[in-house]
Amino acid sequence: MQEIKAYKGDIFHFLDDADAENCNSKNQYIENGMIVVEDGLIKSIGTSNEIIKTLPKGTEVIDYRDSLIVPGFVDAHIHSVQTESIASYGEQLLDWLNGYIFPTEKKFKDRNYAEKATRFFVNELLRNGTTTAAIFPSVHAVSTEVLFEIGFEYNMRLIAGKTMMNRNSVEADFDTPETAYSESRQLIEKWHGKRRLSYAVTPRFAPTSSEEQLNVASLLKKEFPGVYVQTHLAENKKEIEYVKKLFPWSKSYLEVYDHFDLLGDRSLFAHSIHLTDNEYQRIRETNSVVVHCPTSNLFLGSGLFDFKKANEFNLRMALGSDVGAGTSFSMLRTADEAYKVAALQGEKLPPLKSYYLMTLGGAKALSLSDKIGNFSIGKEADFNIINLNCTPLLEYRIRTAKTLEEKLFALMILGDDRAISETYVLGKSMKGFTKA
């Protein structure tokens, strides 16, 4: 028992038994609340008046009165090696990869470059209140090594894995099935389960991996049962045609991954836009996870994620920023555009559901809800201090909001990185790290 601190503010989080359907009621809002953090874990939570009586004498109380305290945000799909290519003009997925992304990712073979760029990337996550992310580095093992080093240093709960890709671009660096296996294996052995880090076997997507390489991914998944799998699925119509051509034996895009036994409750499929009912069904059966990345899907003109189908098939789901195709690191901006993607299809994405997806729902999708996602006793203390008055417009709008729900909705439509006044990781303020 080393350190105990108390944080005072208006607390909002979802209860352990919340899900996408009941999150409107299964949440807790404590005005003038307090959380107590001991050794980086939540020790207690309640009203400030109650909790303060229980504090050991001399406990430091940090007063965030008038701020909202919420769990750290979960970004379930992002690339640590594309920040430099964010906002690159004019192409859809395949041309955008060849024209902008692969050349940028090449730079990450250089450790020096990778260290600088990755530190900037992680600082941007934190500046935007994201404390947990599932991340694609580049094909170069060193890009993953560096990301894990920084995640270790910051004590963040990160999921990542070296991108596996061995074919189909003249612009990219490649691995081989053999090096993909040996490098991934080394990284898993060194980093998986170290502090708060987890490994994800990360074949980029079907078009850039040969069958041999997908076999290797499958093998790693079997050999290391705790690791994740992450990849892209059915983002763009031309991509789907391409997959059909490359894997003529497969009845669908998903079946390629399924054939290599890459589905499962720790498998994350980014985008999952253009799917058949059979594919939705199979995702459900295998407890796999879909990650909706709205700013990316709009920016690349990929298409509209089908919330109705995702609900109908009761899919496990999370939100992703997908920077660098995504246009913002902010999960608030991401939720704003998720709302718009739903609206365009005549669907409603309720504000509380968005916050659920950004916090506990994201944690559940990443099989991490025993550790993060809300303020249950014993969980890891990742949290954000939210300033609802961070811009004149948001302040103006919040003033007339009658309910918490209305305030949270205004925050996600009008808010951005400015709303995150401070971010804590495992009970430690990250302010020193993220100052520009």
Add this chain to the structure above:
Amino acid sequence: MQEIKAYKGDIFHFLDDADAENCNSKNQYIENGMIVVEDGLIKSIGTSNEIIKTLPKGTEVIDYRDSLIVPGFVDAHIHSVQTESIASYGEQLLDWLNGYIFPTEKKFKDRNYAEKATRFFVNELLRNGTTTAAIFPSVHAVSTEVLFEIGFEYNMRLIAGKTMMNRNSVEADFDTPETAYSESRQLIEKWHGKRRLSYAVTPRFAPTSSEEQLNVASLLKKEFPGVYVQTHLAENKKEIEYVKKLFPWSKSYLEVYDHFDLLGDRSLFAHSIHLTDNEYQRIRETNSVVVHCPTSNLFLGSGLFDFKKANEFNLRMALGSDVGAGTSFSMLRTADEAYKVAALQGEKLPPLKSYYLMTLGGAKALSLSDKIGNFSIGKEADFNIINLNCTPLLEYRIRTAKTLEEKLFALMILGDDRAISETYVLGKSMKGFTKA
């Protein structure tokens, strides 16, 4: 001749003969440039080295080195009476109007409330770099009176007119055809052409005006040839059905307005999403203007503006924020989402075209390009000082941008109000007004 000042920075603007097609070449970028402003008008423009030699002794030079100087932004569709209802949850157009907007607009019958809310609104325009806007106040004459008073005080080039609406809501305040006529007439006589203010005859949209009232609008347009007409057109599919029911004699939505002779080169039709070829054709024939409002169209799930058709029919076009259905006062955010609306349809919106639409193109659409929109000698000196390093991410992205076009694109995808470090209206800094 009272005052002369020089402003130093990197200058970017479009040349007088630029249009939507040739704006990629018909523009001027002057690194280390200088504009000279005399009595609120552009007196000269060139490289700093050239211009500095021509300055009268003692001329104050304001140094915005490393900043970009661009013309003030034009927002061709926005409501001054909906700020409080921005980011209101869950409805499409007609329900959103009745549920949120009409009740909010009712408050503007009170001069005291209207003054405070309208000043906040105008300050938000300026904080976002918008120096010219076409604005809908509420049905209450006083809401327009107050807006013109503030526009007069700030010396802004604004177009506005009291909203005319006399039927079809239980939530709204109404005028009548008679009061719509008399109040509009009074406002025109008092304000139209005063300083930089112009009047727009403003029937809200077909569903809330009776034929008698549309006749009155028509009459005003004839009696005062210099005034504008602004309204909404074909935003939402249910709205279109409703118009069909209300005006069974009309073959299309546009024909309702056409029947009352409301089309013309000073007529602004916000949204114009769901149109037939006949309607596009008629807009073109009459030199009318369509205003694309992407953040609004996405937020309300109204649909996707058809850039291809707008280009095919060579329509006069501008961008609008459409706050309060729009989700940002920033024309940069508006351009970001316009890009995404185009991308979703497989279309490209080139960055320079976006900036053209935000500046000279907007001015042309509002028939104001003899006065504003670029830095031609003699034009009114409305301009923005842009800080390309306003956020860590934008700074990072700009550092690797190779061309001006790439920088401008990053600015519109990643930038917001923070990028506007200062706004000048008729040669005067508005900093004092807009400080929070």
